[in-house]
Amino acid sequence: MSRRSVNPSRRVSDGGLPSVGGLFHHKSRSPPVLTIALVVLGVILLIAYFNSGSGVTVTSREAVSRSEGSCTSEVMRALPYLKKAYGTAMQKVLHVGPDSCTVVSNLLKEGKVEAWGVEPYDLEDTDSSCKSLVRKGFVRMSDIKFPLPYRSDSFNLVVVSDALDYLTPRYLNKTLPDLARVSTDGLVIFAGNPGQQKPKVSELPKFGRPAKLRSSSWWTRYFVQTGLTENEGPLKKFEEATSKNEYKPDCQIFHLST
Numbered sequence: 001m002s003r004r005s006v007n008p009s010r011r012v013s014d015g016g017l018p019s020v021g022g023l024f025h026h027k028s029r030s031p032p033v034l035t036i037a038l039v040v041l042g043v044i045l046l047i048a049y050f051n052s053g054s055g056v057t058v059t060s061r062e063a064v065s066r067s068e069g070s071c072t073s074e075v076m077r078a079l080p081y082l083k084k085a086y087g088t089a090m091q092k093v094l095h096v097g098p099d100s101c102t103v104v105s106n107l108l109k110e111g112k113v114e115a116w117g118v119e120p121y122d123l124e125d126t127d128s129s130c131k132s133l134v135r136k137g138f139v140r141m142s143d144i145k146f147p148l149p150y151r152s153d154s155f156n157l158v159v160v161s162d163a164l165d166y167l168t169p170r171y172l173n174k175t176l177p178d179l180a181r182v183s184t185d186g187l188v189i190f191a192g193n194p195g196q197q198k199p200k201v202s203e204l205p206k207f208g209r210p211a212k213l214r215s216s217s218w219w220t221r222y223f224v225q226t227g228l229t230e231n232e233g234p235l236k237k238f239e240e241a242t243s244k245n246e247y248k249p250d251c252q253i254f255h256l257s258t
């Protein structure tokens, strides 16, 4: 009995696969151990599979919720109210912030608004419609720490989201007046709320540094210091329109004269 079972193993090991032969041989002699080992292996593989699977799902869900919680998506929600507030001044609009392609294509869809976009971080993982906007010159990448690549008074309205939160006061001092420089009728700033969820650490390389979510009193003080004043007319209309529709933005929205 033992002779017969040893012999095949020897033949296999002669063939150059001693360990495999030995393994088969050993397993065939003790089927319960083999079964248990296989079941355990299967369970481990299944756990590994589902863990990696759920890992992927969680990541994409986080990515979605992050972009949903961003102030750029808030710009999209606020567009109807901005139109009411600014009326004919919504003719030439510049959006500055991540995901600018989405804002620009939304604005262009209606045909009445001319829109341009500045993407401050990167334009690498963009879809074909965004690439086409970039090719046509509607959207461009530009580091907002440096002067914007536009002439003064190029736009009626400049809308900024998810961009100033990443600048230190030193850069804000340069960037904010430059945003005002290129617009004639107003500057609308969407800034994160201090209580808001911050981007994941994995997103940081894109933005360069963690967002500094400042309070509304900090911003107000800062605007006064910088000599920027509230854009009273549009602000009043904006508040009327939003309160009528019970729209409550998740971000702070500032309307400044330029």
Ligand SMILES: *[C@@H]1O[C@H](CO)[C@@H](O)[C@H](O)[C@H]1NC(C)=O
Binding pocket: 169, 170, 173, 225, 226
């Ligand atoms: C930014 O500008 C304000 C007002 O001009 C000034 O008080 C402040 O010191 C400046 N901050 C930095 C970091 O340069």
